[in-house]
Structures are given as C-alpha cells and as structure tokens.
Amino acid sequence: MDIHIHDVTKSFGKQIAIDRVSFTIHSGEICCLLGPSGSGKTTLIRLMIGALKADEGTVQLGETFMPNMKMLQTIGFMPQNDGLYDDLSAEANLEFFGSIYKLGKTKLQARITDVLALVELTDDRKKLVRHFSGGMKKRLSLAIAILHQPDFLFLDEPTVGIDPLLRRQIWGQFQAIRATGTTIIVSTHVMDEVQECDRAALIYNGRLIAYDTIPHLLGQTDNGRVEELFLIAGRAGGTSHA
Amino acid sequence: MRNLATRVIFxxxxDKRSVALILIAPLLILTLVYFLLGDSDYVPVVAVDENVPSQLLEAFEAETLDVRLDAVANPFDYLADHKDVDAVFEVTQAGTTITLREPSTKSSKAVREIQAALSILNPTPDVEMNYVFGEEGQSTFDSFGYVFLSLFSFFFVFILSAMALVKERSGGTLERLLMTPIKRGQIILGYTLGYGVFAVVQSILIVLYTVYVLGLSSLGNIGWVMLTMLLMAGTAVLFGATISVFARSELQVVQMIPFTIVPQVFFSGLIPLDLIPYGLGNLSYIMPIFYGATAIKEVMVYGNGFTGVWPYFLGLVIYASVLYFLNMRALGKYRGH
Structure with a gap:
C-alpha cells in the first residue's frame, strides 16, 4: 500500500508547519524525510500516522484517509524519545504493547522472541529498562514498533544521540525489516543517512523542496552532497516542487 | 483496559518509593497528626504575685498548673524576663489581672485552669454542657481526624497519578500508546483501575490503623468510610490525569499543588464553612476533598450510613465524570480528533 500525501497544509496558530506538501511514498520502500531541526519532519510523520489532522489536503494510507482508528493496527511508530516504561523489563514492555494488538499469548511470545533477536536484546529481556543504555533503549523501542508486523513503520529521528557504530547496526535492522515488505518512513537530520534510503523527501521550512530516488537527488548537485540541495532551496526561499 | 491496569500495578x-508514598506515608503522617493534635499533657506555668491571698494560692495549686510565687513589679517585664512562664496573675486595688504572653493554645489552657481555680472561690451556677455528637474535652484529633482520611486518600493518589501521567506524556509512552488501537476510555479507566487496586489496600490500611491503633472513634460502619476513600482515590486519579495535561514535567505538577490541593484543605471541613466570610464557603462544592471529608464525617461523627453519604457520593461521581470527559478530550488531541 502506498502513502499518498496530497496538498497537505498544517498550521499551529499563525505558524505554518507544513505548507502544501504533496508526494507519494511507494509500498515496500524506505523513505527518508530529511531536513534540519524544526523543518516539519515530525509534523509530517504525525499527519501520516493520524496523530494530527491536516488543515487542508489529504493523507491516505492505501485507500484510507487519515486519521483513522482502524489503520492503527497496520502502523508501527517509534517516537523520538523512545516511549518506554523505565520501571518495567524489556519483556514486560513488549508484552504490554503486544497485548494491545491482541496477538494472542502464543503468537505474542513467539514475536517477542523474534524481535528481541532482531534487535539483539535477547539476553537483556528480563532487565529493567531504567538500567538500559541509550542504544539499548532505541533498539527496544524499535522492537516494540515492529512487534505486530505493521505494514507501515514510522521512525521519528531514530538515530539521534547514538554513536556511528550503533547507527550502522540500527540501519542494518531497518533494512532487515524492509525485506519483510514493510514500508519504512524515517525522519532524520543526518544528511549521510540518506544513502540508506530508496527515496528521500527533503523538507525545508515546512515545504517539500525535493523528492526523488537518491541517485537522482545527488545527480542534481555539483559535489554529490545532499546539503547542497538545501543551500539552493535556502537561496530560493524554499519552493515546493514535488 | 485490564492489560493497562496490570501494567500500572507492576x-x-x-518503584518502591511510589508504594511507600501510597501505603506508608499516610500512616506515618496520620501518626504525627495524632501526636500533634491529640491529648496534650502540657502544664501551663503561671506566676502568681506574692500579694495574692493564701486561700487563692491553694486553689491555684489544686488545678493543673505549675504555680510560681514571685514578686511581680510589672507583668510585662516579668514575662519578658521569664520565657518559660505563660501567664502572670495579680490581685491589685484596681482588681484582678491576668497577663498572658500571647494568644495561643498554651495561653488558653492557662486561662481555663485559672478560671477553674477562681470559680472554686466564687461558685457560679453549675451549668451542664451536653453535645449531640462527640463529647466535651475531646482532642483536636478526635474532632477533625476524619478530615485527614479524606485528604490523604486523595492527595497521595493524586501525586502518583499526576506524576505518572506527566511522565507518560514527556517520555513518549502516551504518544506511542495512542498510536495503537487502544481506545481512549480504556486508557483512562485502565489507569483508574490500576491505581484503584492500591487505593483499596490504602483505604483498608488507613481506616483500620486510624480506628484500631490511633483510636479515632466511628459511630457508623467503617465500610462506608473505606468506600468513600475508594471513590476519593478514583477521583484523585482522574484529577491527577487532568492536572498532568497542564504540566510538562514532574516539577510543574509540584508547582500546581498550591493552586489545586492546598485550598481544598481549608475547604475540607477543618474550618466550619459557615464561618468563612463572603459566602466563600460555597467554593467547597467544586472541591472533591470536601465531598469525601463530609461523607466520612456523616459516617464517623453522625453515625449515618447510605442515607447520609449518598449526596456526597453523587457529588464525587459527577466530579469524576466531568474529569473523565475532560481527559477524553485531552487524549483526543493525540489522534487528530
């Protein structure tokens, strides 16, 4: 199922957070929402998952217009600040979120084993989360987001504050999840991470300044660095050309 | 809902501190209140001027007073020089004078004892005092202990729930939770149910401790008191959840306590509402602790059952319903509704 974002605008008071953005994320791809802090990446994710309603325009997950409660079963979401219960063990966190999706006891236990193996936390499953390192928390947060095998996985700045080695490891895990057919939408302000994606949407001041495959995007620059596209957009005032 | 309640319980x-806050802290503070407001064995110190007739001196010594016979030239200077003395008694040509250090409970007790001594010399008609509820000379703890039951059942659960929900908001767990198919009502009721389990244990513990250990008497069935406290705790969970909407951190919850909880203490029944000027006593009707405290008073002091408590139960249920509705609205914002 593709994600269709059509002429979406969202304001908070007088501030326009998303300004007439349109593009389509293709099923089974990793789409990177790239932009500096405060550019509107998180707002765009929140519009896609239905946490916000667009002032104008529409967001569709497949054929369904968002926000829609029924679609939450098909969405996996990893918030920026982990969203974990520190006073529970990794396993208890997974069991709690898993129980909401009504996976059934046997299937839930099997999934917990699978996702813990994927994020390499099997040996730490009984540990309280408050004793976890930052990287372990990120990986557990990812495990929760994919526990119910969602069609769409939204990751809001998943690699913020973690070292390059762990970042590489986590991107490896994203690729493994994508291989199962899940469409992944990742927001990031780390320009290098764009290389890991199939397509990237470049967001600047709430506007979409470019959306294309990575080779095509880099082909538009002189030095092969994606930052240049932001500099060009900055000089032009951030026009939208989806 | 049950899975959320189970999660809240575990x-x-x-978090051992939270368990202590909800179960141990009320007992500890009630014990302190018992000692602070319970019977006092304090004996007031009264300086009696040398010129006082010996018959009067004997009457003074017969009362619960620490009498000091001394030459008092000026009672103000005498009290300034003798910090341990509460009152000075003199008989001069102008008449009888009692000079007290300051208006206080100690002074009141000294005056009561002095007047008792004087009445022996000048017998007045014997007046018998009767009370419909309670008895003469009961301690402040006996008179107002019930207020603390209501106050504690509300306050500690409120703190815990408000803090937990602020943490849910700031830590991203609430956002994540609302991106699952869980219904908003299930979240609110799950929380209420989870803390409700602790509230059951808390109310049983507090009531049994207060009645059987601290000796606070109850004319009515203490089951009604427990039920009131349970309703109070439920309302406190919802009250805490509502307050958490306006707080970005645990610190901000603490900053809101003077605005949300402290006024409730004064309108809970500690001060008779009729004595509060400008009709401000009516403000109590928007304060949940008032409903709880009054219901508990109906049971413990007046000996009533359901007929006495139902209007206050109804008040709490309406209050809780309004808070439930407000929380539903607040959670709706996470889902673009």
Missing part, C-alpha cells in the same frame, strides 16, 4: 510495584 510498574508501581517496581
């Missing part, structure tokens, strides 16, 4: 159990 999460709270894993």
């Amino acid at each position: 999460q709270t159990l894993n």
